[in-house]
Amino acid sequence: MTSHGQPDTYVLGVDSGGSGLRVALGTAGADAPLATVACGGPVRTGPRGIDAAHLLDQVLPAVRGLLDGHAPGGRITAAAVGAAGMATLGDGLRAELPGALADALGVRRIALAADAVTAYAGAVGQRPGAVVAAGTGLIALGTDLTEWRRADGWGHLLGDSGGGAWIGRAGLDAAMRAYDGRRGGSRALLARLEAVFGPPQELPGLLYPRADRPALLASFAPEVAVCADRDPVAAGILREAAAHIAEAAAAVCPEAEADEDGYEVALTGGLFRMGEPLLVPLREELAQLLPRARAVPGSGDPLIGALRIAQALDTGGLRLPRHPTLLCVPAPGPRS
Amino acid sequence: MTSHGQPDTYVLGVDSGGSGLRVALGTAGADAPLATVACGGPVRTGPRGIDAAHLLDQVLPAVRGLLDGHAPGGRITAAAVGAAGMATLGDGLRAELPGALADALGVRRIALAADAVTAYAGAVGQRPGAVVAAGTGLIALGTDLTEWRRADGWGHLLGDSGGGAWIGRAGLDAAMRAYDGRRGGSRALLARLEAVFGPPQELPGLLYPRADRPALLASFAPEVAVCADRDPVAAGILREAAAHIAEAAAAVCPEAEADEDGYEVALTGGLFRMGEPLLVPLREELAQLLPRARAVPGSGDPLIGALRIAQALDTGGLRLPRHPTLLCVPAPGPRS
Numbered sequence: 252m253t254s255h256g257q258p259d260t261y262v263l264g265v266d267s268g269g270s271g272l273r274v275a276l277g278t279a280g281a282d283a284p285l286a287t288v289a290c291g292g293p294v295r296t297g298p299r300g301i302d303a304a305h306l307l308d309q310v311l312p313a314v315r316g317l318l319d320g321h322a323p324g325g326r327i328t329a330a331a332v333g334a335a336g337m338a339t340l341g342d343g344l345r346a347e348l349p350g351a352l353a354d355a356l357g358v359r360r361i362a363l364a365a366d367a368v369t370a371y372a373g374a375v376g377q378r379p380g381a382v383v384a385a386g387t388g389l390i391a392l393g394t395d396l397t398e399w400r401r402a403d404g405w406g407h408l409l410g411d412s413g414g415g416a417w418i419g420r421a422g423l424d425a426a427m428r429a430y431d432g433r434r435g436g437s438r439a440l441l442a443r444l445e446a447v448f449g450p451p452q453e454l455p456g457l458l459y460p461r462a463d464r465p466a467l468l469a470s471f472a473p474e475v476a477v478c479a480d481r482d483p484v485a486a487g488i489l490r491e492a493a494a495h496i497a498e499a500a501a502a503v504c505p506e507a508e509a510d511e512d513g514y515e516v517a518l519t520g521g522l523f524r525m526g527e528p529l530l531v532p533l534r535e536e537l538a539q540l541l542p543r544a545r546a547v548p549g550s551g552d553p554l555i556g557a558l559r560i561a562q563a564l565d566t567g568g569l570r571l572p573r574h575p576t577l578l579c580v581p582a583p584g585p586r587s
Numbered sequence: 588m589t590s591h592g593q594p595d596t597y598v599l600g601v602d603s604g605g606s607g608l609r610v611a612l613g614t615a616g617a618d619a620p621l622a623t624v625a626c627g628g629p630v631r632t633g634p635r636g637i638d639a640a641h642l643l644d645q646v647l648p649a650v651r652g653l654l655d656g657h658a659p660g661g662r663i664t665a666a667a668v669g670a671a672g673m674a675t676l677g678d679g680l681r682a683e684l685p686g687a688l689a690d691a692l693g694v695r696r697i698a699l700a701a702d703a704v705t706a707y708a709g710a711v712g713q714r715p716g717a718v719v720a721a722g723t724g725l726i727a728l729g730t731d732l733t734e735w736r737r738a739d740g741w742g743h744l745l746g747d748s749g750g751g752a753w754i755g756r757a758g759l760d761a762a763m764r765a766y767d768g769r770r771g772g773s774r775a776l777l778a779r780l781e782a783v784f785g786p787p788q789e790l791p792g793l794l795y796p797r798a799d800r801p802a803l804l805a806s807f808a809p810e811v812a813v814c815a816d817r818d819p820v821a822a823g824i825l826r827e828a829a830a831h832i833a834e835a836a837a838a839v840c841p842e843a844e845a846d847e848d849g850y851e852v853a854l855t856g857g858l859f860r861m862g863e864p865l866l867v868p869l870r871e872e873l874a875q876l877l878p879r880a881r882a883v884p885g886s887g888d889p890l891i892g893a894l895r896i897a898q899a900l901d902t903g904g905l906r907l908p909r910h911p912t913l914l915c916v917p918a919p920g921p922r923s
Contacts, residue, residue, distance in 0.1 A: 338788075339788075339789075339791065339792055400768075401767070402767035402768065402769055403763070403767060403769070405763050405790070405791055406791050406794075406795055407744075408743075408756055408759075408794060408795070408800060408804065409756075409759050409760060409763055409790060409791060409794065410760055410763050410764075412760070420744055420745075423744075423745050424745060424746055424748070427739070427741050427745055427746050428746075428834075431737070431738035431739060431835070431838050432736075432738065432838040433738055433739065433834045433835060433837075433838045434834045434837070434838075434876075435834065452674075452675075453675075454741070454745060455675060455741055455742050455745060456675050458742075458744060458745065459742055459744070464744060468744065498764075498769045498770045498771065499767070499769060501769075501770070502767050502768040502769045502770075540770075
């Protein structure tokens with residue numbers, strides 16, 4: 252049953268990320284999805300950014316399969332598509348996807364969201380607050396429900412400070428310092444480098460020709476965490492990462508909106524699975540920079556966030572601020 | 588006249604770098620080259636590393652032209668080829684170049700050197716000491732004339748700490764922090780970013796698709812120097828770069844070899860054209876880490892270094908240590 256009291260209508264959340272595409276089917280009333288499915292690898296990008304046709308080719312059969320299996324005869328009334336790179340790569344998607352979804356599924360209410368926004372919606376919901384979404388990269392997004400504030404997310408050469416690639420790169424730098432006999436080196440990290448990658452002098456030849464350099468750097472971040480309890484250089488790297496994460500959170504927090512209870516800073520994404528070696532210094536840095544904030548694990552992932560946006564859209568209750576690239580809600584098309 | 592007392596014999600220095608190929612013709616006795624010529628763009632690299640045939644295709648006509656113009660009837664008795672990437676990319680060159688040079692020019696004594704070694708030979712000569720060669724990247728090389736010590740030169744993701752790409756990246760990071768409102772930002776550097784690259788939020792789209800990302804990062808290093816006299820963040824970046832440069836020098840210095848006068852640390856490469864904003868903190872950091880070292884500008888560039896190695900080879904007086912990848916001197920072929 253939907254909140255409109257009409258049976259047979261459903262909402263759709265789509266999460267298109269670097270590691271693949273997932274779809275969730277839900278109803279406007281229920282918090283949890285009816286069903287979710289992973290439906291293919293990363294969506295191609297072309298000269299106009301994310302390839303809308305390639306996305307649809309993967310999403311539409313998955314949606315029809317979900318409807319057939321879980322809601323025979325049902326129709327989709329609202330959909331939200333969250334995509335990595337929407338802010339910079341979403342021109343093609345914004346131009347083509349709403350019409351195509353309307354044509355193919357009869358969906359009239361559609362939202363296109365940057366993955367940081369679906370991360371926010373999944374982790375925080377429709378309240379004021381902030382999210383730090385961190386994996387290989389790192390971005391912080393906050394809102395007072397009037398406007399969005401964004402910090403970092405600039406990629407491994409311009410920022411993503413404190414994210415997985417940043418931590419891994421700092422760890423490899425410290426390992427190479429030890430190999431050279433330079434100040435600031437860590438023999439513990441050098442031993443991990445040798446165990447993971449082989450001879451240090453051959454690491455440049457392994458790393459630079461690859462297209463997925465940030466991911467390779469990030470793959471070393473857990474080694475830094477492993478060394479942190481006995482190696483001061485590794486612990487220092489995580490302390491500095493924690494400071495950068497807190498700085499990004501502080502730049503986007505809606506301080507003015509905080510009531511007596513303060514407000515939540517949700518931490519979401521694979522980086523925080525690193526656990527206490529990162530979370531202990533992070534809680535300390537957050538306490539110093541944002542004394543009224545409560546750091547909490549995000550309650551839902553970006554797919555759940557996309558579904559929540561679609562649910563809110565369906566009931567006319569979307570409180571998150573519209574934004575040309577972060578959260579774009581085209582006017583509904585004519586009823587099909 | 589050569590040192591063998593035979594007229595008509597000459598020596599050859601070749602410098603193959605990222606920005607192109609240069610050749611110098613000299614005699615064993617005279618310090619300065621008879622003539623130098625630039626002869627083409629960067630040498631191709633293939634699966635076996637630097638492409639020996641492509642290098643020869645450009646070098647041989649240039650050598651014949653130099654001989655015709657400056658030493659008609661002369662012949663080359665010794666040659667030294669310095670190449671960027673020799674340490675990691677030189678397998679093909681080491682296998683093919685000596686025989687090919689012997690066949691084409693009758694050269695019997697040949698040295699193949701990493702560009703850091705030709706930088707050393709150009710800047711320091713055949714004495715114990717150390718060189719820091721810095722442009723987009725940064726490498727330090729030192730010797731007590733028994734063995735080489737190398738530090739850094741690991742590329743922009745693993746090190747090159749304090750080099751041009753490192754300084755430029757740190758400057759852009761500080762600019763993006765100011766744009767976000769994060770701690771550690773510099774409004775002066777943000778203004779320079781906007782003047783040079785345009786809207787900050789479009790910089791990731793400009794940078795990441797390019798193949799020459801390190802060069803683009805390094806192009807921002809002079810902007811950091813320009814801001815340093817009035818902006819503490821920019822000054823802090825150059826102070827940290829200076830510390831990294833001193834750390835690399837300290838890791839390779841032949842401390843035990845120093846006589847009462849101490850020893851020289853030669854600073855060579857385009858980075859040091861940045862001048863006082865970098866050199867003032869660098870002299871301070873060197874004085875602290877290496878109190879017996881004298882920082883000096885390198886006397887000659889890598890092309891002059893290659894020529895000096897060829898001269899020393901010709902007279903049997905090469906004192907710089909042999910090394911499988913840094914300075915490789917194959918046994919002389921049969922006299923042609």
